[in-house]
Amino acid sequence: MAGKKRRVRVAHELSRPRRAKIKKALEEHESEARPEWDRGVNWGDIRLFRKRIKPGTMRTIHVPLLDVELGDSWPIPVTVIHGVRPGPLVTILGGLHGDELTGASACTNLLSNAFTEEDKPLNPKTMAGTIRIIPVVNLPGYRMKSRYFPDGRDLNRNFPGKIKGTSTSRVAYQLWNNLLNDSDAIVDLHSAAKGRSNMPQIRANLSHPESNILAKAFGIEVVLDSNPPKGSLRRLANENGIAAITYEGGGANFLDQKSVKVAVAGCLNVLRALKVIPGNPARPRFRLNAGGSTWLRAGEGGLLDMFVEPGSVVAAGDVLATISDPGTPGLTVDIVAPEDGLLICTATNPFVAAGMPVGHFLPISKHIKLLRTQLDNKGCLIVNGSQGEPLWREEEEIEVDEIEVEGSWSGGFIDAEWNKDANEPSNDGHEEGEA
Numbered sequence: 001m002a003g004k005k006r007r008v009r010v011a012h013e014l015s016r017p018r019r020a021k022i023k024k025a026l027e028e029h030e031s032e033a034r035p036e037w038d039r040g041v042n043w044g045d046i047r048l049f050r051k052r053i054k055p056g057t058m059r060t061i062h063v064p065l066l067d068v069e070l071g072d073s074w075p076i077p078v079t080v081i082h083g084v085r086p087g088p089l090v091t092i093l094g095g096l097h098g099d100e101l102t103g104a105s106a107c108t109n110l111l112s113n114a115f116t117e118e119d120k121p122l123n124p125k126t127m128a129g130t131i132r133i134i135p136v137v138n139l140p141g142y143r144m145k146s147r148y149f150p151d152g153r154d155l156n157r158n159f160p161g162k163i164k165g166t167s168t169s170r171v172a173y174q175l176w177n178n179l180l181n182d183s184d185a186i187v188d189l190h191s192a193a194k195g196r197s198n199m200p201q202i203r204a205n206l207s208h209p210e211s212n213i214l215a216k217a218f219g220i221e222v223v224l225d226s227n228p229p230k231g232s233l234r235r236l237a238n239e240n241g242i243a244a245i246t247y248e249g250g251g252a253n254f255l256d257q258k259s260v261k262v263a264v265a266g267c268l269n270v271l272r273a274l275k276v277i278p279g280n281p282a283r284p285r286f287r288l289n290a291g292g293s294t295w296l297r298a299g300e301g302g303l304l305d306m307f308v309e310p311g312s313v314v315a316a317g318d319v320l321a322t323i324s325d326p327g328t329p330g331l332t333v334d335i336v337a338p339e340d341g342l343l344i345c346t347a348t349n350p351f352v353a354a355g356m357p358v359g360h361f362l363p364i365s366k367h368i369k370l371l372r373t374q375l376d377n378k379g380c381l382i383v384n385g386s387q388g389e390p391l392w393r394e395e396e397e398i399e400v401d402e403i404e405v406e407g408s409w410s411g412g413f414i415d416a417e418w419n420k421d422a423n424e425p426s427n428d429g430h431e432e433g434e435a
């Protein structure tokens, strides 16, 4: 297949105005003169919190989340891998939400000898540019097994923060101003919030050209085109012209090995695409760009028994789950797929009330056959990077099939529906959205 061009097939598309906007943004971006990451003769030592990092070395620095002289400053480990040649500064982070472990595990994997020693991709002596890896940003939350900071607030709804604001707001200010705002690209690794599980997916504003390119570089099948929630790091980064994508995989409080594997593979793809490390990114066979989704809701309350996993490709009428009620034995109600499509998220919390979402569904008509050529033995889409070896590796730049799903996100943000029902503490009245 090497070098063979595949035709881009577009069916069931993103809305026409949205497509036009994305196309125009990318064309304008192409015609702009862009720096080629060439920082020329200035490539040398860098400093982070008064610590020096020489080209060709890596160093872990403990960065305080709070700028204080008394009390706990909440230091977190930030590992900087500083290459020998000029190149972009890529930040890979996990655990903005302390109970989401996919990012923590993926980052820890990337920092292991398997990736950083000689002859391995993240060896600083062979790298261009600089990589900053932060396994858990919200370390205080992680230690409490909580999404939130100790003051009960959601860090990823508090950017850019304030120097004299709440604890969480001060952390956001410190992170943005003293750590993250010089990034060329940010890959923010998340999991679904408590009570549900996501299949591996990318969220990006596809009309933000740098982020669109980064989303493609990550190299997985499912890309949700969405505006970032207010107060999120992704939104602030985009507003400052920085490429930023959110990866979602697995759920809070558990470790989903498949999601970790895809996260690691995606980060390596990004670094290859940005020419920070050698090699070509492994590309998926197709990309599914979704502009909206359907919510599957419980029609009755009771005990939810899900028969399918996130990532399941289902047909109209398939029974996805059943609801029973121990208080009314003998009666059950099925939840069926409304049409053919892909279940990108499923509930893991078996306690449901009528109206609660139990699944997040992308209806797919014309290209469902294409999806069905890539299923595991449970009927789930095999995501690029989830297997031992990349599914499909091309040495040449190729075009992949684009499938687009029309619609809009109810509530404005992708996960707005879940979060309204999640009984989570409110945080400053900020809108909930991205997990």
Ligand SMILES: [Zn+2]
Binding pocket: 096, 097, 100, 190, 191, 434, 435
């Ligand atoms: Zn999250």
